[in-house]
Amino acid sequence: MANFDNLPDSRQSLLGYDHEGDEVWLIRGISQKQYTCPGCYGDVEIGEDHVIAQTVHRLGGTEHRHWHRGCALRTLAPALRRLKAVNAKESGRAQLERRGKRPAGKRGRRAPRR
Ligand SMILES: [Zn+2]
Known part of the structure; x- marks a missing residue:
């Protein structure tokens, strides 16, 4: 796996796969409200530059969590496979x-092959 010291920024996001093969997109975000970071259970404060981890499940459906940048770098990113940079667009x-809304096999070129 590539080693990223660079977390997502406004031009670049990251895409990797978790242990279940679901896509996890790491996207730069600025908090509009306070969130709890799943890495340390501390607060992600309003206005904080942080990482949104959006999971797109293989069988369909999405969910997202808000991580501190440091926690995403230390805990989340190392747990993902085949992590790579993608255009933030x-x-x-x-x-x-x-x-x-589409199962993984019907999503086009970024779908994981199984
Ligand atoms: Zn944290």
Whole structure:
């Protein structure tokens, strides 16, 4: 796996796969409200530059969590396989939610092959 010291920014997101083969898209975000980081259970404060991890399940459906950048780098990113950089334009929330409406085999070129 590539080693990323660079987390997502406004031009680039990351895409990897979790242990179940679901897509996990790491996207840069600025919090509009306070969230709980799943890495450390601390607060992601309003206005904080952080990482949105949007999972697109193989069988369909999406969910997302808000991570501190440091926690995403130390905990989340190392747990993902085949992590690679993608253009941030491909990782819009609406786009990924649409993607989640189709099962993995019918999504086109980024679908994991099984
Ligand atoms: Zn955290």
